[in-house]
Amino acid sequence: MFAVDATYESSGGSHKGRDAIDRMMREFFKARPSIHWQVDAFEATGRTVSFDFLATHADADGKTVRRTGHEELRFNDNDEIEHVQVGSIKVLD
Numbered sequence: 285m286f287a288v289d290a291t292y293e294s295s296g297g298s299h300k301g302r303d304a305i306d307r308m309m310r311e312f313f314k315a316r317p318s319i320h321w322q323v324d325a326f327e328a329t330g331r332t333v334s335f336d337f338l339a340t341h342a343d344a345d346g347k348t349v350r351r352t353g354h355e356e357l358r359f360n361d362n363d364e365i366e367h368v369q370v371g372s373i374k375v376l377d
Contacts, residue, residue: 287364294370305368316341331359350376 292299292308299305313319319341326335334356343349353373360366 285365287360287362287366290364290366290368292368292370294368295373318342333357333359348377352376 286302286305288302289300290302290305292305296308296312299308319339322338322340324336324338327333334354336354337352339351339353341349351373354371356367356369356371357365358367
């Protein structure tokens with residue numbers, strides 16, 4: 285779903301290119317196999333989709349971690365994701 289030259293920005297850093305984003309996402313999900321997102325306030329405007337989320341997962345000690353945030357995805361003319369911006373991360377609990 286990502287364009288070859290897509291970019292991804294979050295508190296975890298900046299990633300440029302489909303391969304770099306793929307590596308980052310594989311590492312992210314490997315470290316958080318129990319992660320679950322609840323999505324709220326979904327909005328689509330033109331080629332941009334944004335939403336607020338609550339992400340929940342267990343940390344290495346089995347403690348539940350909850351984070352809220354806002355994510356924005358921008359699509360190119362080929363309907364591929366060209367940019368992801370994750371921000372406003374707040375750890376709850």
